[in-house]
Amino acid sequence: MTSEIILQAIVTGLMMGLIYALIAAGLSLIFGLMEIVNFAHGEHLMLSMFSSFWLWSLFGLDPLFSIPITILLLAFCGILTHYFLIRYILRAKMLIQICATFGLSIFIRSIAQLLWTPDFRNVDKPLLEGRIEVGSVFIGQPQLFASLVCLLAFIGLYLFVTKTETGLALQATAQDRHAAEVLGIPSNKMFAIGWAIGLGCVGVAGGMMANYFFIFTDVGINFALFAFVAVALGGFGSIIGCLYAGVIIGLVESLGGLLIDPSFKLLYVFVIYLLVVIYKPQGLFGRY
Amino acid sequence: MESKLIAAKSEPLWNTNNKVISIVCALVVLLFTLPLFGLNSFYLHLFIMIFMHAVMAQSWNVIAGFSGQISLGHGAFFGIGAYATSFFYMQYGITPWISIFFGMFISGIFAILIGIPMLRLSGHYFAIATLLIGISFQVVFQRWDLVGAASGLWVTMTPEDSWIALQFHSSKVPYYYVFLIFFLITFFVVWLLSRSKLGYRLRAVRDDPQAALSLCINVSNYKIIAYVISAMIMAPMGSLFAQYILIIDPDRVFNIEISIIVLLITVLGGIGNVWGPIIGASILIPISEYSRIYLGGTGGAVDLIFYGLILMIICIFRPNGLISFIPKDILERKKQR
Numbered sequence A: 001m002t003s004e005i006i007l008q009a010i011v012t013g014l015m016m017g018l019i020y021a022l023i024a025a026g027l028s029l030i031f032g033l034m035e036i037v038n039f040a041h042g043e044h045l046m047l048s049m050f051s052s053f054w055l056w057s058l059f060g061l062d063p064l065f066s067i068p069i070t071i072l073l074l075a076f077c078g079i080l081t082h083y084f085l086i087r088y089i090l091r092a093k094m095l096i097q098i099c100a101t102f103g104l105s106i107f108i109r110s111i112a113q114l115l116w117t118p119d120f121r122n123v124d125k126p127l128l129e130g131r132i133e134v135g136s137v138f139i140g141q142p143q144l145f146a147s148l149v150c151l152l153a154f155i156g157l158y159l160f161v162t163k164t165e166t167g168l169a170l171q172a173t174a175q176d177r178h179a180a181e182v183l184g185i186p187s188n189k190m191f192a193i194g195w196a197i198g199l200g201c202v203g204v205a206g207g208m209m210a211n212y213f214f215i216f217t218d219v220g221i222n223f224a225l226f227a228f229v230a231v232a233l234g235g236f237g238s239i240i241g242c243l244y245a246g247v248i249i250g251l252v253e254s255l256g257g258l259l260i261d262p263s264f265k266l267l268y269v270f271v272i273y274l275l276v277v278i279y280k281p282q283g284l285f286g287r288y
Numbered sequence B: 001m002e003s004k005l006i007a008a009k010s011e012p013l014w015n016t017n018n019k020v021i022s023i024v025c026a027l028v029v030l031l032f033t034l035p036l037f038g039l040n041s042f043y044l045h046l047f048i049m050i051f052m053h054a055v056m057a058q059s060w061n062v063i064a065g066f067s068g069q070i071s072l073g074h075g076a077f078f079g080i081g082a083y084a085t086s087f088f089y090m091q092y093g094i095t096p097w098i099s100i101f102f103g104m105f106i107s108g109i110f111a112i113l114i115g116i117p118m119l120r121l122s123g124h125y126f127a128i129a130t131l132l133i134g135i136s137f138q139v140v141f142q143r144w145d146l147v148g149a150a151s152g153l154w155v156t157m158t159p160e161d162s163w164i165a166l167q168f169h170s171s172k173v174p175y176y177y178v179f180l181i182f183f184l185i186t187f188f189v190v191w192l193l194s195r196s197k198l199g200y201r202l203r204a205v206r207d208d209p210q211a212a213l214s215l216c217i218n219v220s221n222y223k224i225i226a227y228v229i230s231a232m233i234m235a236p237m238g239s240l241f242a243q244y245i246l247i248i249d250p251d252r253v254f255n256i257e258i259s260i261i262v263l264l265i266t267v268l269g270g271i272g273n274v275w276g277p278i279i280g281a282s283i284l285i286p287i288s289e290y291s292r293i294y295l296g297g298t299g300g301a302v303d304l305i306f307y308g309l310i311l312m313i314i315c316i317f318r319p320n321g322l323i324s325f326i327p328k329d330i331l332e333r334k335k336q337r
Helices: A003-034 A041-059 A063-089 A094-116 A141-163 A165-175 A177-182 A187-209 A220-234 A239-259 A262-279 B002-009 B018-037 B041-066 B075-092 B096-118 B123-142 B173-195 B197-207 B209-214 B219-245 B256-269 B276-295 B302-317
Strands: A131-134 A137-140
Touching: A003 A041, A003 A137, A003 A141, A003 A165, A003 A187, A003 A220, A003 A239, A041 A063, A041 A094, A041 A187, A041 A220, A063 A094, A063 A187, A063 B302, A094 B123, A094 B256, A094 B302, A131 A141, A137 A141, A141 A165, A141 A187, A141 A239, A165 A177, A165 A187, A177 A187, A220 A239, A220 A262, A220 B123, A239 A262, A262 B096, A262 B123, B018 B041, B018 B173, B041 B173, B041 B197, B041 B219, B041 B256, B041 B276, B075 B096, B075 B123, B075 B219, B075 B256, B096 B123, B096 B219, B123 B256, B173 B197, B173 B219, B197 B209, B197 B219, B209 B219, B256 B276, B256 B302, B276 B302
Parallel strands: none
Antiparallel strands: A131 A137
């Protein structure tokens, strides 16, 4: 066990962590806005990867260039989700909300399985390929690019939410939707925007990952689990918390896999989750 | 707050209508005599699956419906039960009749171990944690060599039918009666539970933890009690299922689909209501078995599409489940003035 291997693991974990952070940020935004956990988040990620894949396989569009289309598709999907499902369960009990989004996740995944079979697919010869060597550490180019794009998207999301008028309106709705409505901010529209942006984040992450990740119908489950953990770790509703939490999870996953046993990655993340929610139930940066 | 208290008072089971009691008795007699009419093995299988899933859903109902904690990894206890009987029978030759209780006991212990740290979490935190637990169990059993790792356990077959080994190769009728009896016992126990002080306290914990706390109800203790009861109801079904199919592997008995279907059945039938899981199971299981026959079960996952769709539709239009179609005054005896 040399320091180079550990350094390699740290770099890998960091790059993965940035992607987890963006996926989690979408989840966190939606939760902060209407206190609904989107249990179909992983399935939405799967959809974005498939959208990238099909745009490549049917139209020959490289995942790099199809990103805007993927984002738009996912944002549209978010708006549809809001109008056909979430709108009706806003006032329901938490249990019903969990069941409804859980039902959506089963529905999307099994439809995908029926349409596209559970085969593993990947994008052949994308524009970004190969790896670069920095010192003794190998960095895959698509991975590096994906994590940088995710970081940029994350910063963009953060600036959007904290600086623009729409972002502030979103925050106002998150804090008190009735008071916001009195001030002329239509909460229903805000919720739809929140869903569009939340799933747009997933679109970025999925589209970038399509470059180097296997694409199959169950791909979202693990990412969604890590995103749930990241959201709880960072504090439900805190966007900046997701960044730290995502990176922590990425590092724990890759270092734990290196130092102990790679087949139990999920368990290490689970242990971290338990420790955090037991000792600091509001998460690292939570406001709840 | 007030409306919640009223809802707790008018719980339909406290006063059960005489007509309902007589209908239930008639149904029980019918179920006991059903195999005598010479059902073919497909219908026996259908009924066995209905009984099994009704009990599994009832187990989930105790933790989610009565005490309001949503567990998304309830399949873990099913798997523990399944592995307990098969493992003890194959390694030490202990009859499943005894190791069913081992399975219950181990599940109960795990429920306490999991429950003490996790039931302090509320709502979403608990749901996510249990989702992780369900998958962790699957991961661990897939790599645990003592219990056959990913290939699972193939229960040693007895040459002929045996009540001691709980294996029947020539007919499904004995399995039918075993499942039926467990089904009736479970429902009676949960029915008593829902009428007991414990049941009322659990519902108080669910509806308003703060108010419950102010009435000296130890909220987290009651949640743990509910979780343990729920786990101990789930485990025997795993054991019996293992005896029924005789081959178990982690992908089958720790499958996340088990955790999904118990949730689905309960929400479909009516959550927090003893009759909900029966209604849910007797509607959903035939649909799922028939769709498996006519639409093909291999990889198509057509039944899962229906599950997802039904779950969303129920959540949108009938959050109280199908039982809410039955007017309350039928289930309830008129108050005597």
